């Protein structure tokens with residue numbers, strides 16, 4: 001049997017630094033848990049532009065379509081700010097998302113106990129929080145036509161169109177129900193059915209899809225009420241599914257309940273491939289952090305947690321994903337802190353590679 005394949009795209013800035021730590025973790029799972037991957041590495045973003053004159057070479061795009069999962073670091077940097085829009089580093093990432101048709105964006109909000117003081121909310125509101133927001137990523141108001149700035153009489157009018165087809169809603173709903181089945185079997189769908197027709201259709205289609213998942217408890221909430229409930233008592237939720245616009249806002253809100261940008265992973269999933277695995281891109285939420293690049297200060301945990309998501313959602317290795325998350329929890333509980341995690345209570349300062357090595361040691365201790 002061949003090993004599952006993983007394409008690694010470290011990208012720019014701190015991308016290669018945090019990815020170097022992920023490579024150590026991948027090697028550990030190969031050596032100690034018999035989970036070997038066929039790993040290949042390529043360029044994306046500014047470094048791809050420097051070499052090929054494009055932020056994503058066609059050969060890299062083709063590879064991304066073939067592998068079982070793609071793991072990306074981050075793209076961008078001030079040296080690329082003046083490039084033409086069509087070759088900006090971010091265009092590489094957008095091309096990957098678009099051509100792989102990654103319609104389901106998974107953003108967990110998980111609060112590690114040792115970091116519960118980092119939240120702007122009270123400790124008891126966030127301690128132990130573990131929820132997942134599923135955001136529709138390829139349709140809705142960011143893509144709907146007509147769009148543009150038009151002249152109407154003697155003033156300009158800006159237009160964007162919220163548009164969803166039934167099949168677009170149904171496929172992201174299924175992805176959220178599948179996830180709920182792997183978690184707490186509770187799904188809350190958020191829209192604005194009180195004021196938007198697209199919201200009425202969203203609610204109807206999600207309700208229809210729910211008949212395929214009788215074990216999952218489905219609830220509906222208006223997205224504005226959802227924002228309030230997320231800050232009031234976020235632990236009432238398990239999985240939330242919502243559209244592109246509301247998901248953009250709610251996933252940022254939920255993620256920051258838990259503290260630092262250096263801790264936040266994400267996954268973007270598409271339709272199942274011939275082998276049953278979904279097309280998948282895993283990446284930390286943070287950018288290339290040019291202000292700290294090359295200084296060994298970056299927190300690698302967001303990228304390592306993105307690999308944990310790959311273990312769980314692409315490779316069905318939930319137990320090993322939990323083992324990796326527990327190793328991270330242990331290292332944080334022991335007080336190890338990269339600079340971004342250094343709060344008023346202090347801790348033991350560690351570099352990017354120091355954090356990676358400590359997680360490896362905790363993994364060793366877990367055997």
Ligand code: NAD
Pocket residue numbers: 014018073074075076077078090093261262263283284285286287288289290291292297298299300302340
């Ligand atoms: P950023 O996420 O790169 O950085 C914001 C702040 O958070 C900075 O102070 C940075 O030092 C800190 N930070 C981010 N990740 C960290 C980590 N892992 N450990 C410790 N500190 C961390 O956002 P930005 O500064 O707005 O953007 C910088 C560049 O990244 C831009 O070129 C932007 O376009 C790009 N960007 C890329 C992505 C992506 O690749 N997905 C996402 C956002 C921004």
